[in-house]
Amino acid sequence: MPGTKQQSYNQGTPGRRFSLIFAGLLFILIVSFILDIFLGSVNIKISEIINTLLSGADGVTRQILFQFRLPKAITALMVGIALSTSGLQMQTLFRNPMAGPYVLGLSSGASLGVAFVIMGFSSNLSPDAIKGIGNWAIAVSSWIGAGLVMLLIMIISSKVKNIMTVLILGIMLSSGISAIVSIMQYFSNETMLKTYIVWTMGSLGNLTSSQLNVLVMSVMAGIFLCFLSVKMLNALIIGDEYSRSIGLNIRLSRIIIISGTSLLAGTVTAFCGPIGFIGVAVPHLARMIFKTSDHKILIPASILTGGIVMLISDIISQMPGSDNVLPVNSVTSLIGIPVVIWVLLRDQKRRDIF
Amino acid sequence: MGFAPGPETKGYLLMQSKRKEILSLINLELGFTSGKFRNRLLPPLNSCANECELIAVIGRNGIGKSTLLRTIAGLHRMLGGETIVENRNIIEYSRIQLSAKVGYISTEVVKASNMRVYDLVALGRFPYTNWLGITDNTDDEKIMDAIDKAGITGLIGRPISELSDGERQRAMIAMVLAQDTLLMVMDEPTAFLDISSKFELMHLLHELTRNRNKTIIFSTHDLGTAVREADKIWLLTDNGLREGAPEDLMIDGAFNNLFDESKVRFNAHDGTFYVNNEEKGQIYVTGKGEIRFWTEKALIRAGYKISGSQSEISVEAPSEPNNPWKCTTEEFSVEFNTIYEMINWIRDKNFTF
16 A cells, blocks of 8 residues: 555656756756857857867967866856855755855855965965965865854854844854955055955956866865765754754764865855855755755756856856956846845745745 | 554553563753753653553643653753663664654754655654665655554645644654654644644554554643543652652642642542632532533632532522523522523622622
């Protein structure tokens, strides 16, 4: 008897529908990736691109494609993946639909870490030495910064249950951190300041190939930790107490999830500057598309959706055909904010669930 | 839904005498520590629970019922003593081992959008699944069996945010059933439920202890339910824990000190509590059966005691429906169509004697 009921429930619900949606999303992701490479400030005809690829001749087109657009597209993909998966993990860990790396101040924490490296420790060093600090130092400092903010939010949200209060405290935290960074800017010399300001502007296109390596490796490690925590995340949905009673080691799961999110959000902030609202918005899009609470589905869904949204944001920010480039941060905000507002304005009954 | 008596039922009587001890509390000290400061809630507790028992935990608010239950589930640190579950102290179990021994349901409401009843119940398999939490056929069978036993087969694909209080409580029970523990601990399972869901839930708990080998410990404020349904009561007072069959405790007068006696009184005849109203006098009631019973109830609420012999005022409850109530005193003899009218009249006259 139980067997037949099981089948009737499963039939047509998860399995096949999910694989279809995944295939569709993957297709859109590939298309956006290719479009991101093809479209840009310089108009290159498709025939020309195919020609360059086939002939293998060295030329301007090849340079634009391989030295500029391809790394940029890969960066966009990584950023989208990293921010959305870290947002998903944070929302489940804090049981707060508004949680995300940018909103709760992880990005500012990461910038504080970077500011310390650029303006603090190296303030007695020559500008050449800063280059020597290396990409890993910047990455590690951003992880530490993001991780500390994450811990602080964890402590706050264990005392304060109201999600709006946690949100406001997150904003306060970001403002406080910005204030500290401003003070550091005030006391640092011109070269440091310039190095830091250029960093904060952030962009997807400024990464050197070695930076791209660090980014890709860190994001892969973060995604690995994220998949490691699938079962824990699924248990955490029902709340701390119940998740412990069904056998979750809550301390271990927090360590893994906090490390994963700090790694993901920190690295992205370190190399691309603060990019807002992808982390909050994309997990909601993933839930909306798949209508499930299972992180086995939601993590890959957020990876695909995040990649797509970020690639599309990048395409828009390049304003294909024109010489102007929009800051990518503005584009992601304009895409993400409506989703956040929609989540906030959903019917009251569902407001504090996610 | 019925449980056909199988071959096991025959051996049941024999087993009853040597039922296994599932849980024992030995000098258990409950409380909180903050820094060096130790705040012990109660004197050390000693008690035990056998296989297939339904145990109700009773006590006033704040006495430590929830803390006791959370301690048994391993969610709260013991200050001292031992909690033995299946022959081992719970601190010797790892979190995941303990979760295969003790299931726990609190008053907290699980809130999650997009989570379906099946998903929730499947989480009960957490201690048994691999690192990805993928359920195999055995797990699926246990999940479906739990859903079946909890009587929520029709709700299997329903989002948990759309369940009623009673349905949600059943879904939680199904989750704990899927967890496959011998001991289930529930904090006020009937708290939010309406009367019919409350009875259905108690029926379910009763059945789980009888036919599924479960031992269930639940806390409640509803003494009537506890006295009627529980095999044993753990009564928490400031002096510690008293245990026994509800009837034993009743005969011992253990319930009398449960509340402030000047305000609430326990009636050992029917196992209910009365709010102690100021007594205005005695009334003699005649009549039969149900109608007399409810007439007496109303008079007690109005502040009168039912006297055993003829008194200054007497009420005659009608023996047939639709006949009037007669109220006789030295001056009056009045008839009323409803109890309500009669009580109003008596209150207006404000007889005191």
